[in-house]
Amino acid sequence: MGSIVLSGRQLQRPLSSLCRSCSRRLLPRLSRSYAAVSSQQPDIYDVVCVGGGPAGLSLLTALRSNPTTAGLRVALVEAQDLEKVRSWKLPPDRFSNRCSSLTPASAQFLDNVGAWAHLHRDRVQPYHEMQVWDGVTDARIEFEWTPPAAGKTIAYMTENLNLTSGLLRRIDELGGVTVFNSARVAGISFGEETEDLDLREWPVVHLASGQRLAARLLVGADGANSPVRAFAGIESRGWDYERHGVVATLELEGEGWGGDAMKIAYQRFLPTGPVAMLPLPGNLSTLVWSTTPANAALLKSLSPKDFVALVNAAFRLRPVDLEYMHTISSGQEEELAWRLQHTQFNRRAIPQTVVGVQDGTIASFPLKMRHADTYIGERVALVGDAAHSIHPLAGQGLNQGQGDVESLARTIEFSVSHGQDLGTRMSLESYNSERYGPNHVLLGVCDKLHKIYSAGSGPLVPLRSLGLSAINALGPVKSFFMEQAAGNGIKLF
Amino acid sequence: MPPRIKPALLRQLRYLHLPSSPSPVRCTSSFPSRSFSATTASASASASHSSPNSTSPNSTFTTVSPDEVSHFNALASSWWDPQGPSRILHLMNPLRHDFIRSCRSSVLDVPPPPSNNLKYLDIGCGGGIFAESAARLPTTASVTAIDPSPEVLSVAKAHAKRDPALRSKLTYLNTPIENLPVPSTPQDGYDIVSIFEVIEHVPYPADFLDRCAPFVKPGGWLVLSTIARTWLSWVTTNLVAEDLLRIVPKGTHDWRKYINEEEMKTYFLQKRAQWTEPRCMGVVYVPGLGWKEVPGSEKVGNYFFAVRKVPDTA
Ligand SMILES: Cc1cc2nc3c(=O)[nH]c(=O)nc-3n(C[C@H](O)[C@H](O)[C@H](O)COP(=O)(O)OP(=O)(O)OC[C@H]3O[C@@H](n4cnc5c(N)ncnc54)[C@H](O)[C@@H]3O)c2cc1C
Ligand SMILES: C[S@@+](CC[C@H](N)C(=O)[O-])C[C@H]1O[C@@H](n2cnc3c(N)ncnc32)[C@H](O)[C@@H]1O
Numbered sequence: 001m002g003s004i005v006l007s008g009r010q011l012q013r014p015l016s017s018l019c020r021s022c023s024r025r026l027l028p029r030l031s032r033s034y035a036a037v038s039s040q041q042p043d044i045y046d047v048v049c050v051g052g053g054p055a056g057l058s059l060l061t062a063l064r065s066n067p068t069t070a071g072l073r074v075a076l077v078e079a080q081d082l083e084k085v086r087s088w089k090l091p092p093d094r095f096s097n098r099c100s101s102l103t104p105a106s107a108q109f110l111d112n113v114g115a116w117a118h119l120h121r122d123r124v125q126p127y128h129e130m131q132v133w134d135g136v137t138d139a140r141i142e143f144e145w146t147p148p149a150a151g152k153t154i155a156y157m158t159e160n161l162n163l164t165s166g167l168l169r170r171i172d173e174l175g176g177v178t179v180f181n182s183a184r185v186a187g188i189s190f191g192e193e194t195e196d197l198d199l200r201e202w203p204v205v206h207l208a209s210g211q212r213l214a215a216r217l218l219v220g221a222d223g224a225n226s227p228v229r230a231f232a233g234i235e236s237r238g239w240d241y242e243r244h245g246v247v248a249t250l251e252l253e254g255e256g257w258g259g260d261a262m263k264i265a266y267q268r269f270l271p272t273g274p275v276a277m278l279p280l281p282g283n284l285s286t287l288v289w290s291t292t293p294a295n296a297a298l299l300k301s302l303s304p305k306d307f308v309a310l311v312n313a314a315f316r317l318r319p320v321d322l323e324y325m326h327t328i329s330s331g332q333e334e335e336l337a338w339r340l341q342h343t344q345f346n347r348r349a350i351p352q353t354v355v356g357v358q359d360g361t362i363a364s365f366p367l368k369m370r371h372a373d374t375y376i377g378e379r380v381a382l383v384g385d386a387a388h389s390i391h392p393l394a395g396q397g398l399n400q401g402q403g404d405v406e407s408l409a410r411t412i413e414f415s416v417s418h419g420q421d422l423g424t425r426m427s428l429e430s431y432n433s434e435r436y437g438p439n440h441v442l443l444g445v446c447d448k449l450h451k452i453y454s455a456g457s458g459p460l461v462p463l464r465s466l467g468l469s470a471i472n473a474l475g476p477v478k479s480f481f482m483e484q485a486a487g488n489g490i491k492l493f
Numbered sequence: 494m495p496p497r498i499k500p501a502l503l504r505q506l507r508y509l510h511l512p513s514s515p516s517p518v519r520c521t522s523s524f525p526s527r528s529f530s531a532t533t534a535s536a537s538a539s540a541s542h543s544s545p546n547s548t549s550p551n552s553t554f555t556t557v558s559p560d561e562v563s564h565f566n567a568l569a570s571s572w573w574d575p576q577g578p579s580r581i582l583h584l585m586n587p588l589r590h591d592f593i594r595s596c597r598s599s600v601l602d603v604p605p606p607p608s609n610n611l612k613y614l615d616i617g618c619g620g621g622i623f624a625e626s627a628a629r630l631p632t633t634a635s636v637t638a639i640d641p642s643p644e645v646l647s648v649a650k651a652h653a654k655r656d657p658a659l660r661s662k663l664t665y666l667n668t669p670i671e672n673l674p675v676p677s678t679p680q681d682g683y684d685i686v687s688i689f690e691v692i693e694h695v696p697y698p699a700d701f702l703d704r705c706a707p708f709v710k711p712g713g714w715l716v717l718s719t720i721a722r723t724w725l726s727w728v729t730t731n732l733v734a735e736d737l738l739r740i741v742p743k744g745t746h747d748w749r750k751y752i753n754e755e756e757m758k759t760y761f762l763q764k765r766a767q768w769t770e771p772r773c774m775g776v777v778y779v780p781g782l783g784w785k786e787v788p789g790s791e792k793v794g795n796y797f798f799a800v801r802k803v804p805d806t807a
Contacts, residue, residue, distance in 0.1 A: 044657055071631060198654040216656075418587040419626030419633075421656060426575040426583055 042191065042204050042212035045073045045178075046422065047412070049219040050185055050205065050228050052078030052085075054100075054160060055384025055401035056221030057167035058110070062409035064174040065113045068417050069409070075178040075213055077205060082181050086172075088165045092122070097247045097361040099286040100163070101127075101155040101265070101278060101395040106402040110163075118166035118173075119158065125280050126153040127263040131349065135270040135319055154265070155395070157278050157286065163398075183207045188218070188231040202423075203231065203379055217412070217423035218380050221401075224370065226386035232377040238370035238389070243273050244296035245392050246289040246364045250311065251356035255283055257348050266351045267393070268315055270322065274393045275314045277351045284358075285351065287311060288392055295326050296364040306332035307362065308354050315350045317343055367391055369447050371440060376432045379423040381408055387435075390443050400439055407434045556701040557641045557669045561694045564744055565619065566644040572620030573652050578742040579620065582690065584783045586622050588776060589718065590630070592797045593685060596714055596772045602804065606712055610634040614683040614708050616670050617641075617691030621649035621663075625656070627687075628663040635662055637683075641669040670704045679805070682710030688717040693751050699760060706765070712804035715761075715768075718797045722751030754791045754798060761800045770801040 047063065049056045060076055063069040090096065102110075110116040133139065171177055187206040191199025191214050203218040220228025229236060256263055256279055263279040273290030280286055289299070289311070299307060309332040313325050321339050325332055370389040375382045384401030411431040415422035422428075571577035597608070615624040615638040624638035640646045646667040653659045666673065676682045686709045688702075695701045709715050754773050761768040774797045775790030790796070 193654075196654065196660065197657055198651070201655060414587070416629075418590045419629040420587070421625070421629070424575070 041194075042199075042214040043075075044214045044216075045075045046216045047072055047074045047219060048077065048203075048205055048213050048215035048217075049074070049221055050077045051220065051222035051226075051384075051386065052076050052080070052082055052164075052179075053221060053223060053384065054163055054167070054398050055386075055405055056219070057164055057171065058113070058115070058402060058405045059219060059221060059383060059409060060177050061115050061167055061170050061174070062109075062113045062405060063412065064171065064176055066409065066413055068413045070174075070176070072412075072416070072422075073178075074176070075180065077180045077183050077185055077207065077213070079184045080182065082168060082179065085161060085164050086168045088161045093282070093284075094358060095123070095249045095280050095284055095286070095361075096159040096161050097249050097286065097358075097363055098160040099157050099247075099278065099280070100160055100398040102158050102163070102402075103155050103399045104153060106399045107156055109402055109406045110167075113170070114174075115167050115170040118169040119162050120166070123159060123162050123281065125157040125263060126155070127157065127265050127279050128152065128154060129258065129262060129264040130154060130267070131264055132267045133269070133349075135268045157280055160398070180207060180211070180213075183209065183211075185222075185227050188227065201378055215379065215423070216421065217428075219408070220380065220382040220386040221384050222386050224368070224385045224389045226382065228380060229372060229382055229386055232380040232382075234372050234374055234377060234380075234382065236370045236372045238368060241273075241290075241367040241369065241391065242293065243290045243367045244293050244364040245367050246287065246291060246296050246299050246362065248287045248307070248311075248363075249280070249358040249361040250277065250285045250287055250308075250354045251358065252283045252285055252352045253355050254352050256352060264351075266315065268350075270314065271319055275311075276393070276395075277311075277315070278395070285354075288395075289314065290367060290391070290393065293366075298326055298329070300362055300364060301329070302332065303330065304357050306330055307357055309333040309336040311354050311357075312336060313339070316340065316345055369443060371443055374432060375404070375435060376425055376428040378425045381428055381431060383408055388439050388443060391447060396442060400442065403438070404431075404435050407431050554671055554700075555669060556671055556695055556697065556704060558694065558696045562642045565640075565642045565694075568742055569620065569642070569644040569648045572622075572645065572648050579622070581741060581778060582619070582622055584778075585718075585776070586626055588774075588784050588786070589623055589687070589689060589716075589797070590626065592772075592774050592799070593687075593714070593716055595774075596716065596770075596799045596801070599772065600770060600801065602712070606804075608632055611684040612710075613637070614686045615639070616686065616688045616705055617694070618649060618665070619645055619690075621652060621665070623687060623689055624649070624663060624665075625653060625659060627685075628659050629656075633662060635664070637664050637666065639666045639668050639670065639673060641667070643667050670701070670708075673708075675707045676710075679711050682713060682802075683708050684710055684713045686713070686715045688715070690718055692717060692719045693746060698752055702760065706767075706802075709802045711802050714799050714801050716797070716799040717757075718795065720746070720751045720795050721753045721791065721793055754796055757798050767803050768800045769803050770799075772799040773797065 049059055056076065056078070060074060063072060063074055107116060110119075184207070185205055186208045189204050189206065191202040191204050193200050199214055202214045202216065205213045205215060205218065207213070218228055218231075220226045220232070222228055226236075258264055265276070265278045267274050267276040270291075272292050272295060275287075275289040275291075277285045277287055289296075291299070299310060302310065310325055313322055313332070313336050317325070317336075317339055321343070325335055325339075328335065368389050369391055372382055372387045375387050383404040385397065387404060388400060390397050390400065408428075408431045411428060411434075412422050414420075414430070415427040420427045568578060572579050574580075575583060597606070600606070609632050611633050613624075613627045613633060613636040615627065615636060618624045618638035618640045619642075621638060624636050627633055628636040638649065640649070646665055650665050653663055653665070686705055688705060692698050692701065705715065758771050762771060773791050775787050775792070776784050776795050776797065777787045777790050778784050778795070784795075791798075
């Protein structure tokens with residue numbers, strides 16, 4: 001591991017936020033050759049971001065691309081090897097299984113910070129229609145756009161690696177981020193008081209290499225098990241869903257019922273959880289199937305043809321038939337062929353038939369809902385999954401993180417332009433108040449949706465078909481949902 | 494309301510006949526105030542303070558009221574507690590920079606005055622809320638910040654140690670303005686001399702401002718904030734903010750010392766030469782929302798005021 005200086009430019013750039021004398025003293029240690037020299041004093045940064053996932057990389061891009069905040073000394077600490085992200089490349093017909101649907105609001109933000117142009121745009125798939133229905137009652141929420149909005153993009157399906165590698169390229173272009181690559185945070189403590197400096201309230205990040213980074217603001221973009229959150233003593237509350245999200249890259253019989261110009265996202269609520277198929281370029285789609293850990297284990301153990309059959313079954317069969325298909329350890333393909341002869345459905349209201357699954361793309365993740373008590377502390381801010389984990393049924397996890405980052409970057413910009421110490425809780429208050437409420441509402445809505453639809457029978461079932469029909473009948477409510485899905489309603493995400 | 498000024502206030506309120514004079518602006522002009530623009534204070538304004546004598550040497554003259562210094566000494570320890578009694582000053586601070594920026598960019602000098610390497614003098618800096626923030630701006634060369642209260646100043650110094658960015662830019666001095674050496678040439682003066690929320694704590698404001706004025710560089714700005722003396726400001730700052738909501742520590746304000754914006758203008762533009770381009774911005778504190786600019790509110794409550802020292806004509 002080492003301290004990689006992305007560009008020599010920061011040696012000349014004005015260090016507005018740190019005084020000249022101390023930045024002179026600190027600058028030599030930025031370069032690799034000095035990294036091994038152990039020192040008494042930690043290196044001093046304005047912002048130390050732990051975590052180089054979508055949230056952390058977006059934050060650094062936003063700070064570096066804004067002239068007001070470009071003078072800040074910023075560092076990134078990432079445990080994984082970012083070289084692998086930077087050099088990520090797949091053939092045009094192969095897609096990663098970790099995809100997210102980016103709302104137009106997220107895409108706009110990424111464009112504003114100059115990152116959108118660095119994504120492989122031919123691998124990004126916009127979609128224009130959503131089909132959502134209840135697997136038990138068959139009630140549908142009709143999500144197609146009414147004529148004025150027809151053709152409007154609901155969201156952009158994007159591989160997470162396409163996003164993060166694009167962000168890295170943009171950061172390389174901007175320069176000035178000190179990257180501690182493949183560097184695990186070994187511990188976080190508070191600084192010390194010396195004769196002329198009192199860093200007792202400054203977090204100091206200790207790296208495994210022995211390097212220490214003092215942070216005016218320590219940002220936890222370090223995912224659901226955030227060490228920064230633990231350091232700040234911020235509780236994160238919630239529950240595990242006892243569900244896993246199974247993902248895979250699927251090959252379909254065609255480009256979709258609407259062709260390339262009118263791509264459709266599908267989601268069916270099953271008693272075990274929602275199954276979603278989201279369009280990728282050409283005849284590819286990505287699967288996100290929330291189901292029990294046992295079902296997830298079965299899905300991962302099946303042969304490709306039986307896996308494909310079970311996915312097709314998930315969008316077609318009645319829940320009891322589908323349940324039966326999970327009890328056999330193989331032979332799903334034949335089972336499905338036989339059962340389909342006895343099942344009624346409208347072919348054009350469900351996704352086209354899956355014909356294959358790309359090698360090595362079937363994987364699963366445990367699902368949970370968590371919300372930190374607050375996103376800020378003295379000299380600490382949390383963004384992305386460090387602050388909240390959401391059920392993937394609305395495809396909002398990554399978008400919430402982008403919303404956080406946009407707000408935090410704006411908060412930091414305000415502090416810098418008004419001479420405030422950007423790390424103090426007082427300076428961070430507006431970030432917390434802007435983001436906490438909207439995220440909380442969304443976490444709650446997705447949690448309730450999951451709970452309402454995971455019952456296979458009982459009093460909730462008739463109620464919820466009423467619910468879906470009611471949503472359909474109530475135009476304004478429905479457009480609220482649609483606007484939220486696209487991230488351009490009242491600014492919730 | 495601190496007990497020491499309550500009787501006087503009641504007297505003044507009786508004098509106002511509030512019901513028959515609905516306009517706050519007219520109210521303010523209808524009762525006697527201390528004579529702000531004169532060098533000697535009227536006896537009624539502040540009998541407890543000795544009258545200053547502007548001709549006496551610095552060693553005996555003082556702009557400082559001992560009561561005020563002990564009041565702020567007592568507040569020193571909580572100055573930087575964001576939830577503490579000074580929260581409202583912290584919240585006001587960003588507006589000060591917006592106001593200064595708008596003043597500086599409003600003049601049409603050719604060539605435009607330099608916007609970098611600015612020198613600030615912050616008079617009555619308190620714990621350093623404004624002084625620190627000014628020093629952090631990349632456009633600032635230096636900030637000299639002074640306050641007569643020793644306890645408040647040691648809090649300011651200790652707090653500045655927490656930020657390495659301040660070390661080379663910010664200097665604190667525990668002194669009243671009358672003991673600070675006047676710049677030897679006008680060009681050695683300061684680009685911005687700030688006096689935020691201080692003048693209402695000074696017994697003889699005209700004398701005080703006379704001492705501050707020579708520190709402003711030609712073309713530089715004197716910027717201050719204070720509260721207008723109206724029945725509304727009495728209700729909001731003394732009754733509501735201090736007594737009912739307790740968002741401002743009790744005894745912070747002596748309403749009789751408030752000065753209106755009109756009086757400020759008269760002082761600088763009619764009674765003194767050298768000043769030009771008066772600017773004013775009225776601000777209102779809305780609980781839950783913070784400070785908001787409200788045009789016209791300078792007549793009734795908190796306001797910012799700035800004047801520019803006439804630039805040297807080369
Ligand atoms: C099955 C599934 C499907 C999903 N689908 C969608 C979707 O359709 N749309 C959507 O918007 N979201 C989706 N999400 C959510 C989305 O993937 C996450 O919200 C997003 O990745 C969070 O980004 P982040 O940057 O906050 O955290 P992460 O991506 O978790 O990044 C955290 C980073 O911190 C680093 N790190 C952690 N600890 C340390 C340490 N001690 N030292 C150094 N570095 C450290 C990690 O290596 C990692 O790189 C889905 C999630 C799942 C599980
Ligand atoms: C309400 S505080 C304002 C502090 C600071 N300017 C701010 O707004 O953040 C008033 C300050 O004025 C100081 N003060 C009182 N009398 C003064 C005088 N005559 N000259 C200079 N400062 C004075 C007090 O010590 C106190 O710190």
